[in-house]
Amino acid sequence: xxxxxxxxxxxxxxxxxxxxxxxxxxxxxxxxxxxxxxxxxxxxxxxxxxxxxxxxxxxxxxxxxxxxxxxxxxxxxxxxxxxxxxxxxxxxxxxxxxxxxxxxxxxxxxxxxxxxxxxxxxxxxxxxxxxxxxxxxxxxxxxxxxxxxxxxxxxxxxxxxxxxxxxxxxxxxxxxxxxxxxxxxxxxxxxxxxxxxxx
Amino acid sequence: xxxxxxxxxxxxxxxxxxxxxxxxxxxxxxxxxxxxxxxxxxxxxxxxxxxxxxxxxxxxxxxxxxxxxxxxxxxxxxxxxxxxxxxxxxxxxxxxxxxxxxxxxxxxxxxxxxxxxxxxxxxxxxxxxxxxxxxxxxxxxxxxxxxxxxxxxxxxxxxxxxxxxxxxxxxxxxxxxxxxxxxxxxxxxxxxxxxxxxxxxxxxxxxxxxxxxxxxxxxxxxxxxxxxxxxxxxxxxxxxxxxxxxxxxxxxxxxxxxxxxxxxxxxxxxxxxxxxxxxxxxxxxxxxxxxxxxxxxxxxxxxxxxxxxxxxxxxxxxxxxxxxxxxxxxxxxxxxxxxxxxxxxxxxxxxxxxxxxxxxxxxxxxxxxxxxxxxxxxxxxxxxxxxxxxxxxxxxxxxxxxxxxxxxxxxxxxxxxxxxxxxxxxxxxxxxxxxxxxxxxxxxxxxxxxxxxxxxxxxxxxxxxxxxxxxxxxxxxxxxxxxxx
Numbered sequence: 001x002x003x004x005x006x007x008x009x010x011x012x013x014x015x016x017x018x019x020x021x022x023x024x025x026x027x028x029x030x031x032x033x034x035x036x037x038x039x040x041x042x043x044x045x046x047x048x049x050x051x052x053x054x055x056x057x058x059x060x061x062x063x064x065x066x067x068x069x070x071x072x073x074x075x076x077x078x079x080x081x082x083x084x085x086x087x088x089x090x091x092x093x094x095x096x097x098x099x100x101x102x103x104x105x106x107x108x109x110x111x112x113x114x115x116x117x118x119x120x121x122x123x124x125x126x127x128x129x130x131x132x133x134x135x136x137x138x139x140x141x142x143x144x145x146x147x148x149x150x151x152x153x154x155x156x157x158x159x160x161x162x163x164x165x166x167x168x169x170x171x172x173x174x175x176x177x178x179x180x181x182x183x184x185x186x187x188x189x190x191x192x193x194x195x196x197x198x199x
Numbered sequence: 200x201x202x203x204x205x206x207x208x209x210x211x212x213x214x215x216x217x218x219x220x221x222x223x224x225x226x227x228x229x230x231x232x233x234x235x236x237x238x239x240x241x242x243x244x245x246x247x248x249x250x251x252x253x254x255x256x257x258x259x260x261x262x263x264x265x266x267x268x269x270x271x272x273x274x275x276x277x278x279x280x281x282x283x284x285x286x287x288x289x290x291x292x293x294x295x296x297x298x299x300x301x302x303x304x305x306x307x308x309x310x311x312x313x314x315x316x317x318x319x320x321x322x323x324x325x326x327x328x329x330x331x332x333x334x335x336x337x338x339x340x341x342x343x344x345x346x347x348x349x350x351x352x353x354x355x356x357x358x359x360x361x362x363x364x365x366x367x368x369x370x371x372x373x374x375x376x377x378x379x380x381x382x383x384x385x386x387x388x389x390x391x392x393x394x395x396x397x398x399x400x401x402x403x404x405x406x407x408x409x410x411x412x413x414x415x416x417x418x419x420x421x422x423x424x425x426x427x428x429x430x431x432x433x434x435x436x437x438x439x440x441x442x443x444x445x446x447x448x449x450x451x452x453x454x455x456x457x458x459x460x461x462x463x464x465x466x467x468x469x470x471x472x473x474x475x476x477x478x479x480x481x482x483x484x485x486x487x488x489x490x491x492x493x494x495x496x497x498x499x500x501x502x503x504x505x506x507x508x509x510x511x512x513x514x515x516x517x518x519x520x521x522x523x524x525x526x527x528x529x530x531x532x533x534x535x536x537x538x539x540x541x542x543x544x545x546x547x548x549x550x551x552x553x554x555x556x557x558x559x560x561x562x563x564x565x566x567x568x569x570x571x572x573x574x575x576x577x578x579x580x581x582x583x584x585x586x587x588x589x590x591x592x593x594x595x596x597x598x599x600x601x602x603x604x605x606x607x608x609x610x611x612x613x614x615x616x617x618x619x620x621x622x623x624x625x626x627x628x629x630x631x632x633x634x635x636x637x638x639x640x641x642x643x644x645x646x647x648x649x650x651x652x653x654x655x656x657x658x659x660x661x662x663x664x665x666x667x668x669x670x671x672x673x674x675x676x677x678x679x680x681x682x683x684x
Binding site for chain 1: 239246247254257260318319320321323326327330331332333335338369391395396397398399402435442443445446453454457461462463464465466469470536539541542544545618620622625627632
């Protein structure tokens with residue numbers, strides 16, 4: 001047996017073929033997984049609720065079976081006291097998402113844990129106890145978003161700048177945050193202590 | 200050919216003349232990245248600094264966008280650098296390539312000016328199209344996205360046409376397939392959806408599959424070329440290694456994408472897939488270290504360009520530690536639950552981008568300067584060779600210092616903000632105000648200045664290295680000729 005034959009596993013052609021097959025195989029697997037994942041994260045599914053979830057109470061409760069907190073959709077609690085149709089809710093959340101993008105929120109905050117680290121994560125901002133109580137939360141959030149620069153945020157002196165957010169944009173942003181808090185994020189953030197929403 | 204030691208365009212082929220233009224812009228953007236990083240870092244220490252003028256979000260956006268674009272320019276430049284040499288044929292559409300270079304550069308300048316002056320827009324689609332898309336790393340407005348795709352397609356056409364007209368080497372073949380993926384993946388980020396889970400799913404296709412797959416393969420090609428050029432390593436060995444790296448890189452990196460799908464609304468099976476495959480991601484990086492170190496040893500470190508070999512070895516180790524070790528440290532979901540979105544991420548991000556990508560592009564800067572000055576001697580006993588050694592040292596000391604500062608801050612944040620306080624607003628600021636966190640931020644800033652000093656020295660060295668050198672490039676004994684297909 002010649003040396004070349006003995007070292008087939010170290011040959012250029014073997015590794016070229018391996019590279020092609022491994023790449024193609026991985027990519028095909030990714031395509032299948034992508035189709036499956038897309039079917040599970042479209043708005044209106046169990047993991048990612050419909051936008052009209054903003055008509056309901058959203059909570060974040062420990063689930064014994066899964067061993068982490070999961071979003072729980074509760075009784076009707078319309079945002080700003082107004083029940084919306086699915087289309088109206090979708091339009092409002094979309095306006096909020098556009099505001100979040102146009103104001104570049106992600107370069108200070110994280111959303112679902114992704115973004116920058118200069119300001120708190122917004123995944124469960126809707127449920128944050130810092131808003132005080134359930135009764136004042138919506139209005140506090142709107143007022144804060146429209147005029148945050150003068151508010152005392154923390155002992156560090158770090159402040160959110162005024163991003164010229166209109167009242168309509170602020171309300172839509174709150175809708176987006178409420179909807180985002182209903183996404184099943186597999187227990188992220190861990191050990192979150194939500195605002196008390198019991199009557 | 201002009202006299203040795205004199206900067207003369209006649210020393211370069213057509214592709215290389217275009218390459219040095221890309222390198223020049225890349226280097227300037229590297230400086231911008233450092234500058235805006237320093238400003239953003241200062242705002243952690245003094246939040247009133249530039250408040251309402253250049254807010255943290257603006258500085259941070261320019262910092263990371265300059266990073267992406269300078270590396271992209273560096274890669275495009277590097278490919279144009281090696282293209283004629285590898286293909287054995289002049290670049291087919293060099294005039295078009297030049298035109299696109301100027302369009303691309305002007306577009307980048309326009310985007311940055313809008314970032315700095317306009318900054319934000321109303322919550323409407325027009326803002327996304329004209330000002331800022333508001334999605335980390337790919338903030339460029341949609342008009343610029345379309346421009347980037349056109350520029351990359353022209354670049355792709357030039358690469359394919361040149362290899363097709365000349366010859367396809369192993370490096371050339373891998374490069375072309377990699378560029379198909381690189382250009383195609385960018386399209387995955389060019390749409391709007393109100394659904395943030397769907398948004399982030401596809402956003403990661405661009406970010407992860409660029410950075411942890413196609414860019415890695417790109418630098419594999421660049422390293423292969425650099426080793427052939429500076430050490431005279433046999434092409435057959437280098438290209439076999441390249442295929443091994445591609446198999447391991449794509450084999451682990453494509454499904455390793457799953458480590459970004461733990462917490463964004465995606466199903467739980469990504470825990471297993473993402474955890475398993477991303478845990479394998481360091482393996483190709485080990486292969487690259489073995490490859491680079493083995494080849495250097497086999498050639499008894501005899502090489503014709505000390506700075507290039509230095510930065511290539513730095514690349515192999517930096518890639519392994521930054522992308523491999525630092526990535527692996529927090530890639531499993533069991534730890535990522537606590538580290539995701541804390542200072543762990545930038546600690547890893549800084550070391551990985553620097554170690555894996557900045558280093559190899561800097562190596563190509565040195566390759567370019569050597570030939571631009573008429574293929575001068577760049578081995579032992581160079582005049583002023585302390586400069587490249589000290590800039591390499593300062594950039595590394597600065598980077599490692601920053602990375603460690605952020606890592607300490609990240610540890611503390613994971614425990615206090617995440618595990619104990621549960622990531623509420625109050626929990627976040629309790630951790631941010633903790634002395635351990637603040638110390639980390641101070642160290643990050645101090646080492647940021649060290650890094651900046653390394654950059655200044657690097658600029659000085661690149662402008663002066665080989666100047667008035669009278670000796671020609673060292674002769675290597677090795678078979679580096681392209682394989683005839």
